[in-house]
Amino acid sequence: MSRSWLCKLLLSFLLFFFCDAVRYEPAMVPIDRRQENTSLALSSKWELLGPFQIGTREATWGADPLEYLGGFRQLQYDQNAQFRSSLPVNGTAKWSIIDATQTSSTATSANASLSVSYTNVDWDFLKIVYGWAAVQYQAWARGEITVTGYKTQSVILYTDAILEYWIDDAHYFGGDFYTYRKAPPVLHLTPGTHKIDLRLVRDVRAFGGILKPTIDVILDIQAASGTLELAKPGILISDVVGGKLASPIASITLRNSGKDDIQIVGIQPAEVRPPLSLQRLDPQVVLAQVPRVLTSCQTDNASPSKASNVVLVAGQTRPVAFNVSLPAYNISSVHYVITYKSINADNKISRLEVSQNLTEQSIYKPHKITYLHPGGMVSYAMLRPPAKNTSCPSGQRLLPVLLGLHGAGLEADNGIVAHALDPVPDLCSWVMFPTGVTPWSGDDWHNWGFTDVEAAVNSIPFWIEHVGWQGPGVDVNRWIxxxxxxxxxxxxxxxxxxxxxxVAAAPLSGYASIQKYVPYELWQPMDPRRTAIVSGSLNSYRHEMLMDNAKGIPVLQQHGEIDDNVPAYNSRLLSQLLFQAGTSSSFYDVPRQNHWWDTVMTTPQLVDFYYKQTTNNDTIPRKLSEFNFVVGDPGDMGSKGGILVTHLEDPGQYGKVDVKGRVIKTSNVLSLELEPRLWQRETVIVDGQELELAESLSIYKADGSWEPGNDVSYRRGRQLGAMTAILRTRGPFIVRHQGNQTAHVALQVSRNLHQYFSADSVVVYEASWGDSTSGTGNVISVAIGEAPPSLRPDFPVQVGPAGVSVRDSRGRLHELNEGARLGAAFLRPLEDERLELVLWGSDELGLSLAARLAPMLTGVGQPDFVVLGESARWRGVEGAVALGFFDHEWAMTPSSVVH
Incomplete structure (x- = not known):
């Protein structure tokens, strides 16, 4: 045997050894089936207590009558017990036993469906008086989760249509009210039985108002891997057009179902093998391989300058964005490997594989494009470029964008949405169907969802460059x-x-506002000042108050005459208000049609409207000689007639501007900016005061007098608005907390942000408050007792171990401790127009009261600051000892309430 032959044999052996040594551990740890008796089960019978009243979106504020008795979790089943309630016969609610409508149980999963209804309430009569608000109610149900076997089971729990629940002694708020199934909690259940208490809340927006008022919910438990896993199968990736991806970024959603924090080391194509000489991979080597993980502060569509690590704390779900390209021209799927390691264990690298089938589309058909939402995660829209045979007026080189906004519960890539305008294939426009980030459009196409619309529109020029488009260009500032x-x-x-x-608008079968859709009746009683503050928090979303803003814009309305989902009254009311605002509009009640029909987006009148308005050559923005407009929140509002309101005197009230020629009159307005193309070198008269605009197109009010120039405001831009302003983040949210006492709530906040907004967040533990506020994203601080320091030492709301102190608009200091169990939720400023939302409690109960006010569902009405007393658990808003708004200098407004 020659020496060279021996060397070859030895080399082959060593190569085999090293190849085996660098194999990664699989991420999906198989379920241990050696214990044949291991299983999961949910109760087939449930203890039920109810019904009790609840108002539209009131549950976020607490308002649970059983909390007056210590809470449902403190009560035991007693068929003879009676509880005061305003809904049932005799004014009393009782216990009952109900059977789950369906249950299933296996070694790795369990499922139970509940359908709750009450016959001891005269729903029909209540609806005659209170409308749909009357069929909203709440109840509680108790059951058990049973784990058999001999070891702790890691599971995820889906809570379809449930907002709040307790498992043993752990409180969960947020749930999965819209059945998204994006971010279920991770539970580590020991063998035995575990009590689960469900707060059942019927909401007309989610359950409907016409059929029998039942509450239908589903509990679904599934075994988890106990390590990193895919929270959603596949990859969010663009379609293929012309042999290449329409967009170069993609996203995967990951969940850490283990007990240790996990760091994502890198993401690379499955074809890329690690160096054979490394038994344990150097993270920097893996990160050097393409594609790269996008940096958290990346908010445009350019390639990132460097890769960054991503950490998922135990139980967290996060979307991870990365650069992507096709390895070959004609492939049907892509395959990637996520490499990761446990932060608290050794340096061993594990891996998780993910694949995604590709969809190839004609470049002229609606196809999926991806882009970065300003919140730092990937979103998508369906884009249809102008057709080849489009015949547009000569000189129209930049075409407008026709936006089609989907209804609740629909994805933009659903054929009903994406192909709704196929009957009009040759419009002189770019047709885009945004997703608004989620099937419910984030927050009803308002703050978060509307930001997604603007990001989608602004991604079109990048798409043009990326795919080498040679057709007409786009004007991203002209929308139909x-x-x-x-x-x-x-x-x-x-x-x-x-x-x-x-350019023009065609709202179809839409509602005027949340309050007009389902009235805000049957809330717990509250004094009018508190009512006004909650209502003022929603000023920006009352379209019936904002119709003046539509003047000069062609509007076509259409509504099914017999719509039993969104009453046609909504459109008819706005049609009347448009007329009174002097707006050119057309209204069509479509005979014999309900809420939806196949050609709802392409009726004859709509087709004519699309063709006419896509060739509309009006100059945008329009210069109007006479107009009015109304502002609910300057942080949400763009300009009208070239005039932008940048600050209100009292942000809890509407601001109004009346313009006649060069005469401007204002009400509750503190500062304005004027568009140079429309107002430069004009002399204007503002509230009777003549101003020359040659040098400055910004004016502000100081001591009752208007002056040219920018005001020196502490609060501006993205910081303006009520508590929902926290959603105007630029980059992932930073959720920071103090440790074991607050970790559970911080994780819930992160989970709710992803569940309801698909948002990304970084969860940070700080033993002592440090500098984790640095970065680009807004910050949510979760605290008990000791609060993080403020950038402004004189901030009007101060919290700490001694309680809460509030400085009102007159400078008087109010101490709100009195030994009470308090919770506080309030905004504070950070640098670069960033915000911090402080969620604070004097104890765990107080923190739970505050944390539920973090923006999640639309229509709740959270002002800038709220201090909740213990009675808020059952009294709701009336249990707030202080609430209201901050002005442009972060001082408390006179309209705020301090008890």
Missing amino acids: VTGHSNGGQGSWYALTHRPDRI
């Missing part, structure tokens, strides 16, 4: 907007909040 149902409401929002971008 339409939409159905919730998308119709979104069309009203776009029309009233970006009037200087809107």
